[in-house]
Amino acid sequence: MAPARPTVEELFSAHANFVWRNLRRFGVRSADLEDVTHDVFLVAHRKYPDWDGAHERAWLFAIARRCASAYRRRAHRTREIQVDEVPDLGVEGDPSTRAELERLDRALAMLDEDKRNVLLLYETESMSMREVAIALGCLLPTAYARLYAARRELARAFREPR
Structure with a gap:
């Protein structure tokens, strides 16, 4: 049932x-x-x-x-x-943490919308890849490819000097 x-x-x-x-x-x-x-x-x-x-x-x-x-x-x-950027939400604390969060925001902004959506839904919302594919209206292999590409681009952005 x-x-x-x-x-x-x-x-x-x-x-x-x-x-x-x-x-x-x-x-x-x-x-x-x-x-x-x-x-x-x-x-x-x-x-x-x-x-x-x-x-x-x-x-x-x-x-x-x-x-x-x-x-x-x-x-x-x-x-x-x-606005192009989300206003500062008042992240307090360690300045290096704020700098890393700003760096992450810039790196995410560099991703195209499809890759960013897959990455955020999977990593921050903990959706299964099947749910991600359904939410975005794409095939499951396409969602996996976008996730892989987004992770690769983020890794490249963090390897490059600031």
Whole structure:
């Protein structure tokens, strides 16, 4: 017997932080993150009857990516200013740690979007490669190739002098 699908409320409780983090990565302004996160779950509620119940985070990631894209289009029409860099989030402590985090941010910014998404979903969100491939709408071997290429490019960036 197949396990019961979680309700939209259960999805929200379990994955709201995941959606929020990814929306931030997709360029949604901090002031709008809560609203766009709710938009994602409104879309999930609307599409719930068509969802097969598999790969919750991959399904929500795909919805979040489309909502972030719509958000960026709306922001352009409303004359909001998009920024190229995420503002300083107040990382305190050791200056060398801050420097390494800034170096990592620059290296991630150098990756193309496909490679960066695979790397971040796999490494920071702990999604399986199957879930990553589903979320990004690519074949599993393609996802593995992008992960390998992203790791190789990051390693190269960290071997080069600052």
